[in-house]
Structures are given as structure tokens and as C-alpha cells.
Amino acid sequence: EAGVTQFPSHSVIEKGQTVTLRCDPISGHDNLYWYRRVMGKEIKFLLHFVKESKQDESGMPNNRFLAERTGGTYSTLKVQPAELEDSGVYFCASSQEATRGIQYFGAGTRLSVL
């Protein structure tokens, strides 16, 4: 069974450009999470989908970030326009249950904003 996959693995863009990150969760997992790790800091929660609905988006930094999960399958995270401080590694995770399920993580997308 395929794990959580993320595309691209690395993205380098200039300040002001737009970038879209994609996450494909494990098949059958209704819960999908986005996290971010800025260099030197801890991994921080961004948001949580249950199927196509946003259950918790308390970690989203600002309105330059837009997450979608149309159809309750894969998810995208768009940053528009990107700023220097958006650089970091973006992780996606999925789980069968929210409160008791194990979260399985993808390898992450490393975003570099120059």
C-alpha cells in the first residue's frame, strides 16, 4: 500500500511568486493534516481536513495560504504571493481516526523562497 506522497520534493521560487504543494494521503484516510517546519524551529500544525471539510485551520499563518481538498482525496496548499519567511519544509500527514489514529507522514516538500 502506498504511503503519503508529496509533490514536489523541493521547490525554489522567488519572492512574490505562487507555489502549489500537493499531498496524496493513504487511500481511505479521511483525516489529512498539513504541518510546517521553519529552519531551526519545531514542526508546527497548519490545518486539519476531515474529508473535504476544514476541521481546524488555527495554524494557518495568514491569508496568503490557501488549502483545499476537493472531493476528499488529495489536498493542495497554495502560497500566494510567497514571502521569504515562508521557506521551510511542509509536511502532510493522514490518519484513519482523528483522536486516536496514528498520523502517517510524507517526506515533505522543501520550499525555498529567494
Add this chain to the structure above:
Amino acid sequence: AQSVTQLGSHVSVSEGALVLLRCNYSSSVPPYLFWYVQYPNQGLQLLLKYTSAATLVKGINGFEAEFKKSETSFHLTKPSAHMSDAAEYFCAVRPPSNTGKLIFGQGTTLQVKP
């Protein structure tokens, strides 16, 4: 707010020596606790989890962790380090609420010397 503290961003041990990675959490109610490991260019992999059953939890690759409520700690140990244990280790908590988000510590990089 919940927080997780990992003492020591870098830990170095000799092959065959005891591994001890420290994790303390702040919570008035015991949360679910996790240890994840990240090998280079891979996603986070679950090592073990505590979900209010046995206080001594055994995980994969010979690791174990003990939940100590009185000390609000969940330290990770392995009796004998192997070169393949070199990686970054993350302690995480899931607050006892209805959301599924994880709160991570800053991570500890384990170096194993021959």
C-alpha cells in the same frame, strides 16, 4: 497552551552505548504522547506511542519510552545504539481534545560514533 520540550538539540553517543533522548510536556491532563524518527530524505516514522495504557511503551528498532506523570516526561531510550539509529527524533503530544493535531518538540539529532 500545550508545549513540548526536548532537552538537547544534538546528542552524540558511541555505538553500543545507551541512548537517552529527553522529552517533557506541559499539560494538566495526560495527553497522548508519541516519538517519531526522521531519517534523511524520508518522512517522519512513528517509533512508539503512549495512549494511557501501560506506562512503559515498547516501539520499533529496540526503542522504548516511559511515561512519568509526576515528572510530565516521556523520555526515549535504547540500551545499545547502532549506527543506523543516527537520525532526528521528535517528541509530540496530542492534547486530550477532539482535534487531531500534534504538537511537536524542536527535535533531537542523534549522532552515533563508531
